[in-house]
Amino acid sequence: MSSTRVISLDFQCSMPHSLDEALEALNQEGAQVLAGGTDLVNNIKINAVKPRRLVYILGIVDLDYVSIKGKTLSIGAGARLGDIEHNRQVSTRFPALCEAINVIGGTQIRNMATLTGNICNASPGADTPPILLALDADVEICGAKDGAPVQRNRVPLGGFFSGPKKTVLNQGQMVLSVSLPLPPEHSGAAFRRLARVSLDIAKINCAAYIEREGDRIRLARIALGSVAPTPVRAPTIENALEGQKYSERLFHQAAELVAEDIAPIDDVRSTAAYRRQIASLLVREALQEAWRRSRGEG
């Protein structure tokens, strides 16, 4: 029987102040990254995970940043959701990202939790992956084995998730940052979600990103959560939209194709049938808002 008041599991902890120290600690057996802890601490309490060592990375000041350099927004692994949401540059350039962050938990959770943690937790229903996928995010992974130099590489977020609660990260690796290209002029993005009450985990969520050329859709990226083992893109819809002239009817018809791109299941929050039915409506709404925003209409 597990308690949510105390943690019965014994483990070691590391409090690195540099990335090198963190990576060294992560190479020890059973070591796991601890950031905001809002998922991990619960999972330890209910015995869902049993780490031997927690490596607390929020003491590494170099990882705590949100910055725009050139044409890229970079968000360090230490950046809390609340810091990202309230960053003026982010809310101006990426309003849909801020909207997706704002629905996560209460203020306290967003003051603690990191964006990187939301991704690494790899919940199929997490609220930031769909919008990050739509905005073409990539993640910077790093790791070092046995005193070898630190290896860093970037992977598109679409290739990062490998299953429910699973990512491509190996033991000893961690995510350093998430990067997003700055959206060009005449583009817009939107986020939609459906949950029973506001603090609930989503039954389904989705995001749309559109680049507009006159009255045509030059490029579209659509992504959904809680409808497959991982957050997914919707290539069938994207193909149906790209190069087409905008009309309400086009969005309606394209959104109806969502069934081709998703594989929802029945679970505690909803049913596969409901998710399939409501997905097209959410996609349509997200497309309409992304289109309006691409025209500078809020």
Add this chain to the structure above:
Amino acid sequence: MNIAITLNINGKDYSLDVKPNEILLNVLRDRLGLMGTKYGCGIGECGACTVLLEGRAILSCQTLAFTVDGKKITTIEGLEQDGELHPLQQAFIDEGAVQCGYCTPGMILSAKALLDVQPDPSNQEIKQAIRGNLCRCTGYTNIVRAIKTASVTIKNRGRK
């Protein structure tokens, strides 16, 4: 392995040894006797365990004590000054925003974190700020009104 940490709680320094698996909530309640912070759901959903960490509302039931080494923490016990209740505490009494009282410490601390950065909040901003604090008996109307009232009192007094 125990870890030596120092905490500044309500302006007072504490040095203590904690285990890696010790939760901040239990350090506050069981080891320091600060019973104002409540254990509610234990899984980060109810906000009863809210404290301020460097002025920002966080959940002490989700926080491992070793991660807050060297930090400033405010609990509900730290709001009263020189025997005088904080305007938020007084407003909760005056507006009937307390019934069983279990959510009140967390509710007041979330409100304080808001008023410290937004002295003149709209009802919508108040509701956003306490979205992570569940009340199961008083109802939110009186709570929102109390926070609004406190903001006016603080403005009139020029004190936080």
